[in-house]
Amino acid sequence: ERTQIGIVGAGPAGLMLSHLLDRAGIDSVVIDLRSRTEIEHTHRAGILEQGSVDLLVDTGVSERVHRDGYRHDGIELAFGGGGHRIDFRGLAGASTQLYPQTDVFIDLADARARDGGDVRFEVTDVSVDDLTTDGPVLRFTDAAGVAREVRTDFLVGADGSRSLCRHRVPDSECTQYFREYPFAWFGILTEAPPSAPELIYNHSPHGFALISQRTETLQRMYFQCDPAENVDDWSDDRIWDQLQTRLGANGYALKEGPITSKTVLPFRSFVQEPMHFGRMALAGDAAHTVPPTGAKGLNLALSDVRVLAEELERAVRAGDAAPLATYSERAVARVWKAQHFSYWMTTMLHTLPDATPFDTRRQEGELASVTGSTAGSTYLAEAYTGWPGAR
Numbered sequence: 295e296r297t298q299i300g301i302v303g304a305g306p307a308g309l310m311l312s313h314l315l316d317r318a319g320i321d322s323v324v325i326d327l328r329s330r331t332e333i334e335h336t337h338r339a340g341i342l343e344q345g346s347v348d349l350l351v352d353t354g355v356s357e358r359v360h361r362d363g364y365r366h367d368g369i370e371l372a373f374g375g376g377g378h379r380i381d382f383r384g385l386a387g388a389s390t391q392l393y394p395q396t397d398v399f400i401d402l403a404d405a406r407a408r409d410g411g412d413v414r415f416e417v418t419d420v421s422v423d424d425l426t427t428d429g430p431v432l433r434f435t436d437a438a439g440v441a442r443e444v445r446t447d448f449l450v451g452a453d454g455s456r457s458l459c460r461h462r463v464p465d466s467e468c469t470q471y472f473r474e475y476p477f478a479w480f481g482i483l484t485e486a487p488p489s490a491p492e493l494i495y496n497h498s499p500h501g502f503a504l505i506s507q508r509t510e511t512l513q514r515m516y517f518q519c520d521p522a523e524n525v526d527d528w529s530d531d532r533i534w535d536q537l538q539t540r541l542g543a544n545g546y547a548l549k550e551g552p553i554t555s556k557t558v559l560p561f562r563s564f565v566q567e568p569m570h571f572g573r574m575a576l577a578g579d580a581a582h583t584v585p586p587t588g589a590k591g592l593n594l595a596l597s598d599v600r601v602l603a604e605e606l607e608r609a610v611r612a613g614d615a616a617p618l619a620t621y622s623e624r625a626v627a628r629v630w631k632a633q634h635f636s637y638w639m640t641t642m643l644h645t646l647p648d649a650t651p652f653d654t655r656r657q658e659g660e661l662a663s664v665t666g667s668t669a670g671s672t673y674l675a676e677a678y679t680g681w682p683g684a685r
């Protein structure tokens with residue numbers, strides 16, 4: 295078999311790339327180890343930057359994002375006994391859209407099916423080879439058990455944070471940047487009405503909590519926990535007690551309901567540079583991971599592939615790998631801005647297990663500086679909504 299671009303990973307990054315390439319008249323094969331149903335049921339973040347919404351709508355992937363999503367014009371930062379609103383519209387002239395990653399995935403998978411895209415789920419034995427030749431090869435066993443070999447012009451690793459493609463880049467050819475955090479998030483879904491009109495990022499002496507939403511009847515909430523925490527140790531009562539205590543410290547009361555999902559989410563910052571090797575490019579979580587505070591992961595992945603589609607088009611037309619280096623340079627600039635923003639939101643809002651009284655008071659000073667200053671709030675609003683001026 296032969297295709298122009300072989301893509302490993304059928305998450306939002308891989309599928310959006312395949313869609314954008316198709317619109318440029320370039321064919322691709324996308325493979326994934328997981329089934330479509332499995333990906334559809336993996337809960338991830340729920341906030342889209344305005345540029346991500348525009349990409350989905352303007353390229354014909356989703357009309358649903360406006361119909362089934364909710365526009366948010368700001369967030370609440372809660373600390374020191376009260377809430378402080380950050381007005382995205384007023385400060386940055388932009389909004390975000392509450393629209394879960396699972397729905398983005400469904401829209402993309404439907405769009406690829408509608409347009410005759412070649413997406414193969416549930417493959418096994420994936421390998422990528424000949425990366426430094428003119429014809430890198432993608433090998434796998436398809437869902438029917440048939441061994442396949444696909445010759446390509448270029449390969450893309452969009453295969454998530456445990457990327458198999460990334461591991462094919464020799465150590466001598468890249469630099470990896472890491473940061474670990476001494477906490478995790480306990481994430482829940484609850485069948486309850488919204489507790490507030492907008493998201494609440496809640497800093498408290500009992501630890502951080504984030505009150506997000508899904509629909510009128512389903513809510514998403516998170517609270518800072520120990521990375522070793524086991525969900526089986528957490529009854530609904532114990533979870534509500536934690537959430538109510540943390541939010542209560544700032545004067546909020548949450549509407550409770552049955553908890554239908556409980557997971558512990560890891561916290562890491564990671565970047566591998568450059569985001570290419572030979573005729574292979576890396577995109578999304580395969581190249582970088584951000585901690586979840588600020589919901590940058592999916593947005594970064596979409597912004598990577600928007601740039602990658604342009605540079606791959608040049609690379610295919612010229613039969614040359616040089617545009618992959620340009621892709622990496624263009625993408626990495628935004629990656630580090632998002633790394634800083636995610637790190638900053640995380641460290642500003644969470645409670646360190648070994649925090650001294652100085653650390654705690656300094657953190658409150660930082661939150662007061664941001665919310666009390668138009669300049670500080672504007673930085674937060676611009677970064678959260680995706681640096682609107684930069685588009």
Ligand code: DHB
Pocket residue numbers: 338339340341493504506507514586587588589
């Ligand atoms: C959600 C997740 C985030 O990490 C965030 O910063 C905001 C919202 C969510 O899942 O809704």
